[in-house]
Amino acid sequence: MDLIxxxxxxxxxxxxxxxxxxxVPLSSRGFTDIQKLATTWSGPAPRFLFSSDLRRAQQSAQIFASAFAIEPLADARLREADFGRWNGRHWNEIIKAEGADYRHWLDNWVIQEAPDGESFADVVRRTGAWLAALIGSTGADDCVLAIAHAGSIRALLCHALGLPPDRALAIGIDEARACRLRCANRQFEVRYMNAARFEAE
Structure with missing residues (x-):
């Protein structure tokens, strides 16, 4: 299986x-960047197109869905990390109003949940459950495309490649960029990372 x-x-x-x-929705630049990335796809359409159920990911997935004439499958396990009561607030405001909680979370972000939210370890667990189910339902020649977020993609890469979660932020995951993994015998290898175009295989 190839996982993009x-x-x-x-x-x-x-x-x-x-x-x-x-x-939050995509910006006009966000739509343009995803459309540009989609035009670089070569080869057959993916067997499955998955997406986080958050709007910015679903809007991105719809661009690929139109190109491939397939229906995207929304899955909440691909969501960004849940920052609880910090979701949608400015970090400067959070630091000013809840400095002690913020510092405690920042020092322990892998295992420490954001207030009323989740830890990065939680994200690794839920994305890992999605990945395990995917491996169990795909064949060696299948190609799967998943539209997600910086946090959930980093968590998937940690799970797939056996990376320590505390090294997740060392992986660059920019907007409208692609990573490709190949899975054989339940082992993953990286084909490319954080690419501005889909590279021919």
Whole structure:
């Protein structure tokens, strides 16, 4: 199986906003960037097109759905990390109003949940459950495209490649960029990372 992970395009959110589960739409630039990426696809359409159920990912997935004439499958397990009561607030405001909670979370973000939210370890677990189900339902020659978020893609890469979760932020995952993994005998290898175009295989 080939698994291609794409981060959604840019949004209309202000810089410095803690997005998390805040359901913001793509910006016009976000639509354009995803459309540009989609035009670089070569070869047959993927067997499955998955998407986080947050709007910015679903809007990105619809661009690929139109190109491939397939229906995207929304799955909440591909969502960005849930920052609880911090979702949709500016980080500067959070630091000012809840400095102690923020510092405690920042020092322990892998295992520490955001207030009323989840930890990165939680994201690794839920994306890992999605990945395990995918491996169990696909064949060796299948290609799967999934539209997700920086946090959930990093979590999937940690799970697939056996990386320590505390090294997740070392992986660059930019908007409207693609990562490709190949899975054989339940082992993953990286074909390319954070690419601005789909590379021929």
């Amino acid at each position: 992970l794409v981060r959604h395009g840019r949004t209309d959110a202000d810089p410095g906003l803690c997005l998390g589960h805040a359901d």
